[in-house]
Amino acid sequence: xxxxxxxxxxxxxxxTKGGHFYKEIMKDFRIKESLHGCLNCGTCxxxxxxxxxxxxxxxxxxxxxxxxDEETIEEYMKGKIWNCAQCxxxxxxxxxxxxxxxxxxxxxxxxxxEGLAAEALAGYTRIAKLVLTRGNQLAPDMLSPDAFPxxxxxxxxxxxxxxxxxxxxxxxxxGMNVVDRAWAAEDYTIYEMQKIWEExxxxxxxxxxxxFLVDIVQEDMEDKAEEMEAKIQEKKEKLEASKK
Amino acid sequence: MKTVLVxxxxxxxxxxxxxxxxxxxxxxxxxKEDYLGGQVVKHKYYKLxxxxxxxxxxxxxxxxxxxxNSNIKVHKHSRVVAVSGNAxxxxxxxxxxxxxxxxxxxxxxxxxxFEHFDPIVKQEYGYGRFKDVVTNSEVxxxxxxxxPTKGELKRPSDGKVPKKIAIFQCVGSRDKQVGxxxxxxxxxxxxxxxxxxxxxxxxxSEVYVYYMDMRxxxxxxxxxxxxxxxxxxxxxTRGRGAEVTLKNQQLSLRAEETVMNRPIQHSxxxxxxxxxxxxxxxxxxxxxxxxxxxxxxxxxxPKDDFLSPNESSKAGIYIAGADKGPLDIENxxxxxxxxxxxxxxxxxx
Ligand SMILES: Cc1cc2nc3c(=O)[nH]c(=O)nc-3n(C[C@H](O)[C@H](O)[C@H](O)COP(=O)(O)OP(=O)(O)OC[C@H]3O[C@@H](n4cnc5c(N)ncnc54)[C@H](O)[C@@H]3O)c2cc1C
Ligand code: SF4
Ligand code: SF4
Ligand code: SF4
Numbered sequence: 001x002x003x004x005x006x007x008x009x010x011x012x013x014x015x016t017k018g019g020h021f022y023k024e025i026m027k028d029f030r031i032k033e034s035l036h037g038c039l040n041c042g043t044c045x046x047x048x049x050x051x052x053x054x055x056x057x058x059x060x061x062x063x064x065x066x067x068x069d070e071e072t073i074e075e076y077m078k079g080k081i082w083n084c085a086q087c088x089x090x091x092x093x094x095x096x097x098x099x100x101x102x103x104x105x106x107x108x109x110x111x112x113x114e115g116l117a118a119e120a121l122a123g124y125t126r127i128a129k130l131v132l133t134r135g136n137q138l139a140p141d142m143l144s145p146d147a148f149p150x151x152x153x154x155x156x157x158x159x160x161x162x163x164x165x166x167x168x169x170x171x172x173x174x175g176m177n178v179v180d181r182a183w184a185a186e187d188y189t190i191y192e193m194q195k196i197w198e199e200x201x202x203x204x205x206x207x208x209x210x211x212f213l214v215d216i217v218q219e220d221m222e223d224k225a226e227e228m229e230a231k232i233q234e235k236k237e238k239l240e241a242s243k244k
Numbered sequence: 245m246k247t248v249l250v251x252x253x254x255x256x257x258x259x260x261x262x263x264x265x266x267x268x269x270x271x272x273x274x275x276k277e278d279y280l281g282g283q284v285v286k287h288k289y290y291k292l293x294x295x296x297x298x299x300x301x302x303x304x305x306x307x308x309x310x311x312x313n314s315n316i317k318v319h320k321h322s323r324v325v326a327v328s329g330n331a332x333x334x335x336x337x338x339x340x341x342x343x344x345x346x347x348x349x350x351x352x353x354x355x356x357x358f359e360h361f362d363p364i365v366k367q368e369y370g371y372g373r374f375k376d377v378v379t380n381s382e383v384x385x386x387x388x389x390x391x392p393t394k395g396e397l398k399r400p401s402d403g404k405v406p407k408k409i410a411i412f413q414c415v416g417s418r419d420k421q422v423g424x425x426x427x428x429x430x431x432x433x434x435x436x437x438x439x440x441x442x443x444x445x446x447x448x449s450e451v452y453v454y455y456m457d458m459r460x461x462x463x464x465x466x467x468x469x470x471x472x473x474x475x476x477x478x479x480x481t482r483g484r485g486a487e488v489t490l491k492n493q494q495l496s497l498r499a500e501e502t503v504m505n506r507p508i509q510h511s512x513x514x515x516x517x518x519x520x521x522x523x524x525x526x527x528x529x530x531x532x533x534x535x536x537x538x539x540x541x542x543x544x545x546p547k548d549d550f551l552s553p554n555e556s557s558k559a560g561i562y563i564a565g566a567d568k569g570p571l572d573i574e575n576x577x578x579x580x581x582x583x584x585x586x587x588x589x590x591x592x593x
Contacts, residue, residue, distance in 0.1 A: 036420075039418065039456055039484075040456070040502055041456045041500075041502070042483040042484055042486070042499060042500025042501070042502040042507075043484050043486045043500070044500075045500035045502075045507050046483070046484075046486030046487065046498040046500045046507050046508075047486055047487060047498065048507070051500075051507050052507055057500075057505065059500065059502070060505075092421075093368065093421070093486065093487075094421070095414075095418060095419040095420055095484070097420045097421065
């Protein structure tokens with residue numbers, strides 16, 4: 001059949017298995033252990049909390065890898081795989097002992113590496129920023145019903161009272177009585193954490209998804225550098241002295 | 245003329261015994277229970293698939309053929325506890341509550357059958373925790389007028405007639421999580437038959453079958469499946485039953501409707517588990533006493549699946565029926581006849 005007479009509906013049937021992303025995924029050691037054919041039985045989907053609330057299906061993840069269509073894989077890496085909650089229910093129930101959870105984890109890593117994750121993760125910018133600059137990932141003022149469609153009525157009620165509850169609970173604990181982060185870590189601790197990210201290469205990886213956050217962290221570090229380095233030096237000296 | 249030992253008094257063993265006796269052999273039939281007929285009698289099967297013929301029509305003549313034949317000595321409530329010697333001269337110790345006896349045999353036929361998979365292992369289905377989750381063999385007993393409910397379908401929890409019934413296929417079969425990746429081969433036809441029987445008894449009930457594939461390969465099975473859909477409006481949903489919970493005294497099941505691509509929750513009054521077929525303790529015990537090979541799942545392994553299907557790994561010891569793996573009654577009867585022919589021809593030579 002010539003190019004022009006291709007049927008737009010059945011065209012997909014021509015396999016595009018074996019593309020770059022497919023090959024990258026299949027190279028990961030977890031895939032062989034996580035996919036042993038699929039009965040299309042839906043047990044994973046029935047137990048999957050993500051499937052109950054989003055347009056997402058662990059069965060589709062398995063079928064997608066079996067079919068290996070490059071376009072579909074790319075689409076998933078940009079979008080659907082980021083809905084998985086990594087709870088592993090699928091793995092412990094699958095009659096073929098498959099693990100969509102592990103497949104998703106491998107695909108996420110590859111998506112980050114290949115620069116496919118930025119859009120899907122854009123919604124996590126605040127969380128990433130909080131982790132990188134404050135050392136914790138969720139702040140009370142980020143917890144609201146519209147961000148969590150899976151909340152029930154009790155959780156919604158509690159959430160509306162969270163500020164008063166925190167005030168009562170943490171009276172007299174200055175580091176805890178904050179709403180823009182879960183708790184306030186010391187500057188020194190944060191600086192140390194940021195150094196670890198920088199030296200381990202983790203910060204560079206974050207940069208593939210959130211390039212501007214790298215600048216923010218580096219600026220943050222520069223601002224504190226003089227004071228903190230002096231503190232580090234002081235600690236080192238103390239340590240040396242105690243050895244003598 | 246040599247004597248043949250048949251172990252197991254289910255439909256297979258009974259058929260083998262009466263065929264051998266018909267050819268003039270003396271037969272000793274050893275059955276561990278105090279009745280003949282195997283699973284069919286134990287669970288009071290009422291009607292057989294695919295013709296909905298009363299089970300008694302089939303099993304009674306097979307039992308009678310054994311009991312009325314003077315060449316067959318029936319040992320009920322007995323076990324073979326030790327075997328020595330080689331073909332064609334085995335010595336077997338038969339033990340019952342009264343004591344032990346030893347007899348000499350030219351050949352041994354093992355027809356020890358299967359046991360139902362125990363669904364308590366699949367915790368997520370709640371069997372053993374929720375009263376209204378029952379097995380297909382419990383439903384067989386319920387549907388039988390001589391059974392515990394006198395033929396009425398009643399929920400165990402409150403004795404009420406259930407209006408919405410779900411049947412889960414492949415429970416303990418096609419499932420690596422429980423170590424049984426094989427197909428039970430009878431679950432699909434049995435569930436279809438039970439769905440029809442329930443609809444006949446309670447026409448305004450709703451019956452849902454949750455399945456992955458309806459494996460209807462036997463004589464008349466596919467037609468029965470068609471009948472269930474067309475004449476009885478049984479609803480077949482393509483998705484495996486995944487989980488059962490109890491909310492406000494109401495059973496709720498989870499599954500994916502795989503054709504529609506959506507996870508569902510479904511409230512029902514009763515759930516029937518199409519429990520699979522496992523190698524029973526009786527079969528495993530016989531394999532040990534006789535020293536014959538089993539396959540990965542505990543069933544008895546033929547010397548060659550294609551070329552000598554009724555010979556065990558040991559000369560002079562033969563195997564037949566559901567102890568080799570899941571099999572329906574029609575084929576068990578064929579197996580019983582086939583093993584008898586093989587034994588007879590080998591003993592002649
Ligand atoms: C719920 C259900 C419904 C079914 N309905 C149908 C149907 O409608 N139609 C159909 O074709 N098939 C049906 N089947 C399949 C049918 O039950 C089997 O094909 C048949 O029972 C197998 O016969 P068998 O003689 O090989 O084994 P069994 O019936 O298991 O008989 C084996 C006998 O050996 C005895 N035994 C075991 N071990 C020993 C030992 N060590 N020493 C002495 N005795 C021993 C046992 O007590 C038993 O009496 C159904 C199965 C299930 C699970
Ligand atoms: S690990 Fe992910 S895919 Fe698996 S059940 Fe949990 S949310 Fe669903
Ligand atoms: S539970 Fe396993 S076999 Fe069933 S659809 Fe999901 S991945 Fe496939
Ligand atoms: S016969 Fe049907 S119920 Fe039994 S394992 Fe096979 S597909 Fe499942």
